[in-house]
Amino acid sequence: xxxxKQLTLxxxxxxxxxxxxxxxxxxxxxxxxKREESIHQCQLRLEEKSRECSSLxxxxxxxxxxxxxxxxxxxxxxxxxxxxxxxKMLDLxxxxxxxxxELNQLHRNKEDAERRYESRLQDLRDRLEQSESTxxxxxxxxxxxxxxxxxxx
Numbered sequence: 001x002x003x004x005k006q007l008t009l010x011x012x013x014x015x016x017x018x019x020x021x022x023x024x025x026x027x028x029x030x031x032x033x034k035r036e037e038s039i040h041q042c043q044l045r046l047e048e049k050s051r052e053c054s055s056l057x058x059x060x061x062x063x064x065x066x067x068x069x070x071x072x073x074x075x076x077x078x079x080x081x082x083x084x085x086x087x088k089m090l091d092l093x094x095x096x097x098x099x100x101x102e103l104n105q106l107h108r109n110k111e112d113a114e115r116r117y118e119s120r121l122q123d124l125r126d127r128l129e130q131s132e133s134t135x136x137x138x139x140x141x142x143x144x145x146x147x148x149x150x151x152x153x
């Protein structure tokens with residue numbers, strides 16, 4: 001009876017551990033879902049920024065073409081107007097350069113976020129797989145204990 005009592009306690013302890021592991025698995029799945037949603041939101045924001053940058057780049061290209069025409073007209077009119085148009089063109093090119101730099105940074109940030117997400121996702125998958133393996137091992141052990149208990153009695 002003492003042995004039976006000890007085995008019963010062990011089985012109860014293993015069942016508690018199994019319940020705890022199941023709860024952890026549910027928590028991990030919730031964390032994964034939250035992270036996926038966060039990454040999705042970041043991707044949407046990145047796409048919006050990319051569209052904004054593309055639009056600005058197109059606007060800047062149009063503006064640069066405009067500025068070039070103005071420079072040509074300004075050369076014909078006067079030297080002072082030429083300098084003003086060139087100054088405007090430099091400002092637009094600087095803005096284009098800044099926008100391109102920002103776009104490149106956004107692309108790098110997106111790639112970094114994707115790499116971190118993939119790494120975290122793989123880590124969670126590995127943990128989940130380990131947890132499932134532990135669950136199977138515990139279930140096999142419980143089954144072994146049950147069968148041993150049946151064989152003893």
